[in-house]
Structure formats: structure tokens, C-alpha cells
Amino acid sequence: FLFNWHLLLSPLYIFFRFYCIRPKHCWKMTRRKSCWIATLVLSTTLNHQLLDRATGFAIIVPHIGVTPTHHSQQPPQLRSPCQASRTTCSKQRNRSFRLAAKGAGDDEDDDDDDDDPIDLDDEADWRSFRAKLVMGENAPTPPSSSSSATTTSSIVEDDFDGIGALFEETPASSTDSDSITANNPTMLQGMTPLDPSQWAYESGKIIEQGAVILGGVEQDFGFGLRQQYFHKAAILVLEHEDSTFTKGIILNRPTDLVLEDDVNPGVKWRVWFGGDVQGIVSGNPSIVCLHSMKSNRAVEASISVMKDIQWTTFENAKKLVKAGEAKSTDFWVFVGYAGWAPGQLMGELNRRSWYMVATDSGTLLKELARQGAGADPRDAGLETWDLLMNMIGRQKTAKEHSGGFDDLMLKEWALKHLLSTEAGGGAGLKTLPPEGPSQLTGKKLLNPLEGLLQRNDPFKVGVGSVLRASSADRSPFLLENQELHKSIVLIILDDENISIGAILNRPVTRGLDIDISEKETGKSSRIVLPLRFGGQFSVKGSDGLLWLHCNPSLRLARIGSPLGGNEEGIWKCTADDVVSAVTKGLATPQDFFVVTGVTVWQKAGAKRGIQGEVQEGRFEVIPDKNIPKVWESLAKQEVLSTMNLSLNLAAGEEAWTRGGEGIPPKKKNGGSVPIGGLGEGFDEDDDSLVFKSDVKVSNLSDDALTSWISTFLLGAPFSEND
Numbered sequence: 001f002l003f004n005w006h007l008l009l010s011p012l013y014i015f016f017r018f019y020c021i022r023p024k025h026c027w028k029m030t031r032r033k034s035c036w037i038a039t040l041v042l043s044t045t046l047n048h049q050l051l052d053r054a055t056g057f058a059i060i061v062p063h064i065g066v067t068p069t070h071h072s073q074q075p076p077q078l079r080s081p082c083q084a085s086r087t088t089c090s091k092q093r094n095r096s097f098r099l100a101a102k103g104a105g106d107d108e109d110d111d112d113d114d115d116d117p118i119d120l121d122d123e124a125d126w127r128s129f130r131a132k133l134v135m136g137e138n139a140p141t142p143p144s145s146s147s148s149a150t151t152t153s154s155i156v157e158d159d160f161d162g163i164g165a166l167f168e169e170t171p172a173s174s175t176d177s178d179s180i181t182a183n184n185p186t187m188l189q190g191m192t193p194l195d196p197s198q199w200a201y202e203s204g205k206i207i208e209q210g211a212v213i214l215g216g217v218e219q220d221f222g223f224g225l226r227q228q229y230f231h232k233a234a235i236l237v238l239e240h241e242d243s244t245f246t247k248g249i250i251l252n253r254p255t256d257l258v259l260e261d262d263v264n265p266g267v268k269w270r271v272w273f274g275g276d277v278q279g280i281v282s283g284n285p286s287i288v289c290l291h292s293m294k295s296n297r298a299v300e301a302s303i304s305v306m307k308d309i310q311w312t313t314f315e316n317a318k319k320l321v322k323a324g325e326a327k328s329t330d331f332w333v334f335v336g337y338a339g340w341a342p343g344q345l346m347g348e349l350n351r352r353s354w355y356m357v358a359t360d361s362g363t364l365l366k367e368l369a370r371q372g373a374g375a376d377p378r379d380a381g382l383e384t385w386d387l388l389m390n391m392i393g394r395q396k397t398a399k400e401h402s403g404g405f406d407d408l409m410l411k412e413w414a415l416k417h418l419l420s421t422e423a424g425g426g427a428g429l430k431t432l433p434p435e436g437p438s439q440l441t442g443k444k445l446l447n448p449l450e451g452l453l454q455r456n457d458p459f460k461v462g463v464g465s466v467l468r469a470s471s472a473d474r475s476p477f478l479l480e481n482q483e484l485h486k487s488i489v490l491i492i493l494d495d496e497n498i499s500i501g502a503i504l505n506r507p508v509t510r511g512l513d514i515d516i517s518e519k520e521t522g523k524s525s526r527i528v529l530p531l532r533f534g535g536q537f538s539v540k541g542s543d544g545l546l547w548l549h550c551n552p553s554l555r556l557a558r559i560g561s562p563l564g565g566n567e568e569g570i571w572k573c574t575a576d577d578v579v580s581a582v583t584k585g586l587a588t589p590q591d592f593f594v595v596t597g598v599t600v601w602q603k604a605g606a607k608r609g610i611q612g613e614v615q616e617g618r619f620e621v622i623p624d625k626n627i628p629k630v631w632e633s634l635a636k637q638e639v640l641s642t643m644n645l646s647l648n649l650a651a652g653e654e655a656w657t658r659g660g661e662g663i664p665p666k667k668k669n670g671g672s673v674p675i676g677g678l679g680e681g682f683d684e685d686d687d688s689l690v691f692k693s694d695v696k697v698s699n700l701s702d703d704a705l706t707s708w709i710s711t712f713l714l715g716a717p718f719s720e721n722d
Contacts, residue, residue, distance in 0.1 A: 197362050198359075198363045198391070199363075199391070200360070200363060200388055201357070201358055201392055202357055203356045203358045204356060205346065205349050206358075207242075207346070207349075208237065209240050209305060210305050210309075211236075211237045212234055212357040212358070212388065213234075213235040213237065213248055213356060214233075214235075214354060214357045214388055214392075215230060215232040215233040215235075216355055217232070217397065218352045218397065219351055219352045224409045225409075225704065225708055226480070228409050228412075228479060229250065229273065229275075229276065229410070230338075231410045232252075232380075232406075232407070233250045233252065233338075234250070234252045235251065235275075235338055236249055236251050236290075236305065236364065238305055238337070242343075243342055245340070245342070246339065247339050249274040249275060249288055249334045249336075250338060250381075251272070251364065251368065251384065252381025252382075252385060253377075253418060254270070254272050254273075254372065254375050254377055255272065255280075255419070255427060256377055256418070256423055257271045257280075257420055257431075257432055258271060261318055261321075261434055262434035263319065263322050264321050267318075267321060267328050268431075269314075269317075269328050271333050271334075271335050273336060273418055274288060274336040275334075275338035277336060277337050277339050280335050280336060285336065286335070286336060286337055287314040287335050288313075288333075288334045289312050289314055289333050290309060290311050290332040291309075291326070291332070292308045292310070293310075297325050298326060301316040301320060302316070309361045309365065317331050317333075332368050332372060357392055359388065359391065363387075363388075367384045376691075377414050377415075378415050378419060378425075378691040378692075379414070379691075380411050380413070380414040380418070382410070385398075386402075403693065405707065408690045411690050411691045412474075416479065460611075461494070461499075461614050462491065463563055463564035464562065464565070464566040464569045465490075466489070466490050466491075466569070466627055466630065466659070467501070467610070468486075468489070468620050468622055469484050469485055469489075469618070469619060469656070470617055470618050471620065471663075471665060473697055474687070475704075476616075477618075478704055482705050482707070483708050483709075485701050486505075486656040486702075487503050487504075487656070490502050490570055492546070492598070494609065497604075498600055498609060499600070499601040499603070499611070500598050500600055500601075501534075502535065502546055502595045502598050502599070503532070503533060503599060504548075504595065505634055505637065505651075505652035506532055506709070506713070507531065507532050508530070508531050508532065508533050508713050509639065509713060509714060510531050511528035511529060511530050511531060512528065512531055512545075513526050513528055514526065514579065515579075516582050516589065527582075527589040529592065529594055530594075530637060530638055531595075531596050531639075532637075533595075534596060535598040536597060536599070537597060537598050538598075539596075539598055543575075544596060545575070545595065545596055546572070546595040546596075546598075547573045547574055548570055548571065548573070548592065548595065549570070549571050549573055549587070549591055549593070550569075550570050550631040551591045553586055554573075554581060554587055555567065559573055559581050560577055590635055591635075601613060620663055622663075623663070630659045631655075633651055634652070634655045636654075637652065640714065641714075645706070645710070649705070649709070
């Protein structure tokens with residue numbers, strides 16, 4: 001009896017240990033499953049001992065304890081951020097968490113626990129501990145009738161308190177994981193690891209250092225028209241302070257550009273686009289170098305972001321290479337960053353512009369390594385975004401928003417800003433000076449002979465000139481100022497400082513009411529003229545409106561005055577002139593256009609106003625003989641509505657087409673060929689298509705114009721199904 005007394009007390013001790021003397025603040029961390037498994041094991045052992053005593057045999061009770069998976073004898077200390085009192089929670093230190101089905105009898109409050117405290121300040125990543133908790137909360141609880149489904153494998157995989165030392169530790173195979181997923185697909189919605197060490201979950205609106213801001217695709221207004229680099233971006237938060245500032249770098253925008261090294265001759269540093277603040281075209285670029293090195297000198301020169309990921313300055317990185325502590329390929333170099341003012345990021349989260357994601361450092365490092373190994377910049381990092389969306393359980397959303405308008409616009413942005421000139425892109429010279437990118441980045445080396453021909457353009461642009469946007473397949477207004485794509489522009493001012501023009505083929509949703517008295521009957525009637533959007537700047541004056549006509553009879557009657565002194569061109573008039581001319585029967589209201597707003601081109605530095613725009617091929621001068629035909633087509637446009645959007649677009653494009661009659665066609669790309677050719681890997685024959693798609697760039701430009709009109713003139717987001 002005395003010999004077996006300690007065994008009889010063992011189940012009682014375990015129950016007392018786990019349920020009675022638990023610290024109150026760790027109650028929810030109790031691992032009840034471990035308790036009853038241990039009790040079951042000891043009780044079984046006791047029964048065997050009692051039986052074996054009668055037969056003269058003794059069975060030694062195995063030691064039940066925590067077996068550290070690291071070389072150190074003492075388990076590391078982890079301090080949990082979820083407890084303000086900074087008390088410790090208990091958990092066996094383990095580098096990987098494996099997803100396993102929960103067996104019957106698992107309590108909803110099951111969490112990891114044992115006697116050994118874990119300090120989160122050490123090498124282990126406390127996010128992996130939190131991820132385990134999130135996974136447990138999101139995993140569904142099977143019905144009680146499925147208790148037999150609990151297997152040895154699932155017990156091992158879900159064990160973190162040392163009880164698993166009794167069982168064989170066999171890693172979960174991919175077949176097992178697939179089986180779990182197939183039987184219960186919702187299991188992967190909270191956390192979907194690709195292998196035992198990888199995890200990610202959506203963290204709601206928790207903004208913190210080391211989190212990933214993942215580009216959202218469910219907001220009403222996306223990044224297709226503006227700031228395309230934010231579309232489907234994966235942004236690592238480097239700094240966050242609620243009251244001051246949030247800073248992050250975009251992880252999935254690799255370029256083919258390289259920085260020269262003024263400390264280590266011959267060393268090259270591949271560049272990533274980190275963001276638009278102090279970016280690649282900045283005169284004072286901000287350069288952040290990420291790495292995962294653990295040497296003392298590297299750690300001392302760096303700031304930790306999360307487990308195994310640190311950042312340092314470009315100067316420090318070069319010094320580490322000089323000292324033989326690292327190679328340039330040990331770093332990922334990001335030029336520029338993204339920044340948010342206090343409360344700004346939270347507001348964007350509320351508008352569903354982003355998803356906040358927590359993930360392990362290994363997943364991010366693997367993606368950076370994959371991109372650095374030769375990913376094509378024109379892919380724009382979309383695979384990284386897809387991976388993280390799948391890992392947080394948003395596969396369906398990712399699939400529904402794949403290959404659409406915003407994706408195509410992002411690829412075109414990448415072609416222009418991430419691919420070097422030598423490779424056929426628009427990001428400038430492949431090799432950048434050691435002091436960082438300069439304002440010259442993004443400029444192409446032009447064929448000097450072609451530039452000479454441009455300067456000798458026989459069409460002089462001035463007041464009264466009518467222009468049409470470039471006819472190149474790759475519109476110069478694809479990524480910005482989309483309202484100018486296939487536009488008709490009238491120049492109304494051109495001096496030494498600026499050029500001012502008015503777009504004529506963009507009617508808005510408002511009309512202007514004009515009361516007209518009929519000359520013969522004396523009856524009055526109200527005519528509605530469509531207002532036309534002329535640009536984003538206002539015109540000074542009593543009403544800010546610009547009245548125009550192109551009627552030969554009105555010219556003879558001297559109604560208004562010719563712009564630029566061109567008697568055969570377009571005339572400027574007033575509202576009173578319109579009423580007078582219509583009342584006298586000289587014209588109809590449809591002979592007049594009324595424009596609100598203007599477009600401005602500056603003349604400063606390298607900018608040469610509208611003349612420079614023409615010389616660079618962004619606009620073409622419409623011959624005077626084509627102006628009446630252009631006006632005739634523009635007169636078909638009406639007050640804009642969702643019902644007549646297509647009609648107005650067709651009439652505007654017809655005017656643009658008729659304006660180009662007799663003008664030699666432009667090059668397919670609309671730009672000059674760089675010296676040295678288009679570059680290796682650049683297929684000129686396929687340049688009319690968006691990279692890795694069957695969509696013509698010219699059609700994408702038309703879609704971008706439609707999207708701009710829908711968004712800014714109609715106030716209704718553009719749908720690809722419209």
C-alpha cells in the first residue's frame with residue numbers, strides 16, 4: 001500500500017496542479033486536454049503496477065517533463081505583450097507550430113501551458129505564440145460524437161506542455177495536412193501554414209511594428225488610377241506610434257536597378273521600391289537595408305523589427321561588407337518608404353483599403369529571397385500578395401480580384417518605374433550612383449537625331465491652337481492624368497511662365513440653363529447646354545466659365561473675338577453674346593460650348609509648357625482644316641449620365657480621330673527608342689500587350705479613361721463588368 005501511495009495521489013496532484021493553484025491571470029491558458037491525458041496515462045500505469053505487483057514485475061513510471069528543443073539547458077524566457085502586468089505564461093519553446101485537428105473534449109479555452117516560463121524578449125518570436133492562440137480560437141470544435149477521431153498524431157501536433165514527450169514525435173506530412181484541409185476546409189481560414197514554420201493570420205486593426213499592411217481590394221475606390229504602387233502591396237511596419245507617425249516599406253516591388261558602392265569598389269546593391277516618400281526619384285532618398293544576420297556587429301548596427309528581421313542604414317551596410325562581416329547579397333535595399341500621419345492609417349483600415357496581417361519572419365524572408373533571385377519587376381510582386389492572402393484565408397477574395405483593371409495598371413506602373421531603360425522600361429539607367437538615385441532617374445536616353453527633328457516641328461503651338469492627345473498605343477496618360485487620354489485641348493494662354501488650355505470633350509453631369517426669347521413669337525424657352533470639364537484649375541472671372549463658338553456666321557457678325565488672332569479658328573465670347581445671337585436667329589444654342597476649369601502646363605526647369613509636351617510626343621497639333629469636323633463631333637455630346645456614358649465617350653473619340661486625319665501615325669509606344677536598343681528580354685512585338693496578359697495597352701488606356709470619368713465626373717466607381 002505504501003509503495004503505491006504516490007501513484008494513487010498522482011492523478012489528484014495533476015488535477016490540483018492544473019485547476020486549483022493556477023494563477024488567476026493565466027486561467028484561460030489552462031491545457032485541460034493535457035491534464036486528462038496525463039491523468040489517463042498515470043492511472044493506466046497505476047493499474048499496470050497493481051497488476052504487475054501480483055505477478056512479481058515492476059513497471060517504472062516514465063518521467064513526464066518538458067524537453068527543450070534548443071541546445072541550451074534552460075528554456076528561453078518570453079514576455080507576453082498581451083498582459084499589462086508583464087506576468088509570464090508557460091509554454092514549451094518550439095520553433096514551429098503545426099496545424100492539427102482538435103479532438104473531442106477539447107475545451108474552447110485550451111491554450112499552451114506548463115511549468116517553464118517563456119520570456120518573449122529572447123530570440124523566440126512572441127507572434128508565433130499569439131498565432132497559436134489565434135489558430136485555436138478560429139479552429140472549429142468537432143461534435144462530441146467524433147471523439148474517436150483524435151489520434152496520436154493530432155495529440156503530438158497540438159502538444160506544447162511536455163506531455164507529448166511520451167509519444168513519438170513524428171512531423172506532420174503534407175498528406176496529413178491535405179487530409180485535414182479536405183475534411184474541414186474552414187480549418188485553414190484562421191491560419192494556413194505552408195510548412196510547419198510558416199503562419200499568418202488577419203489581425204483586425206492592430207497596428208504594430210513588424211505587422212504587414214496588405215493592400216485591400218474591397219474598397220469602393222482602388223489604386224488603379226492613382227498611386228498604383230499601393231495596389232496589392234505588402235508593407236512591413238518599421239515604426240508605429242499612434243500619436244505621431246507610422247512608417248513602412250513595400251516588400252514586393254523589386255526593381256532591376258542597382259546601386260554602386262563608393263566604399264567597396266565593384267560591389268553592387270540591388271534596389272527595391274520601398275515607397276513614394278523620399279523614393280527613387282528623390283534628391284534625398286531614404287535607404288533602408290533589411291537583413292537577418294545575427295553577428296554581434298550586425299546586431300549592434302541594426303534595429304530589430306521582428307524575430308530574425310532587422311534594418312540598418314545603407315552606410316552601415318557598406319561598412320559591414322567592408323569589415324568582412326557581410327556580403328551585399330545579405331541585404332535587401334529599399335529606397336523610399338510609405339508614411340501615415342496619426343489616425344490616417346486607421347481611417348484607411350475603416351474604409352477597407354488595407355488588411356492588417358501578422359506573419360512569421362520566415363515567410364517574409366523566403367519571399368524576399370525569391371524576389372531577389374531574379375523575379376521580373378514587371379510581375380510587380382503580385383505572387384507575394386497572393387501568398388499572404390491565401391495564408392490568412394482570403395483565397396476566394398484574391399481569386400475574384402485577379403487579373404483585373406487594377407492588376408493591369410500596376411503592371412504598367414512597374415514597367416515604367418521598376419524596369420530600367422536598358423531592359424525596355426522607364427525607370428532610368430540600370431546602375432545608380434553610390435549617393436543614391438537622383439532626379440535623372442526615370443528619364444530615357446533619347447535618340448539625339450529624333451530630338452533634333454522634334455525641335456524642328458513645323459507646327460508652332462500658341463493661343464488658339466487645338467491639340468489632340470498622343471495616338472501612341474501606350475498612352476502617355478495611362479498612369480496619371482487619364483482625363484487627357486484622347487482629349488481635345490484648346491490653348492487659351494501661353495506666356496513665359498505657363499501654358500493654359502481647356503479640354504473640350506469631357507462633358508459633366510451638370511448643364512447650364514439658358515432662357516431664350518424667340519424673335520418671331522416673343523415666347524421664352526429654356527435650353528440646357530452641357531458643361532464641359534476643362535481641367536482641374538479654376539478660371540478667374542464672375543462665373544468662371546469659358547464660352548466658345550466655331551460658327552462662320554457668328555464670325556462674320558463679330559460675335560466674340562478670335563483666340564490667338566486666328567479668324568478661321570475658335571472664338572471666345574460671353575453669355576450675353578450667346579443670348580443675343582440666338583435671339584437674333586444667328587445661331588442655335590448647340591453652336592456654343594461652355595467650359596468650366598482649365599489645364600495648366602508650367603514652364604520651369606526642364607518643363608517647357610505645352611510646346612514641350614508636343615515635342616515629347618504627348619500631344620499633336622490638329623491642322624486648322626480639321627477643326628470644323630472636330631467641332632461637329634463634339635456637338636453630339638450631352639449632359640453626362642450613367643445612361644449616356646458610352647455615347648459621350650464615342651462622340652469624344654470620334655472628334656479625336658477626325659482631328660488626326662492627315663497626321664502621320666506615331667510610333668507604337670509613343671516614345672523614343674533608348675540608345676542601345678530595347679534591352680535583353682524585351683519583346684517589341686509584344687509591347688502592345690500588358691505583361692503576361694492578352695490585354696492590349698491601348699484598350700487598357702481606354703478603360704482608364706472610362707474609370708476616371710466614372711470616378712471623378714459621375715462619382716460612381718468603375719466596374720470591369722460595365
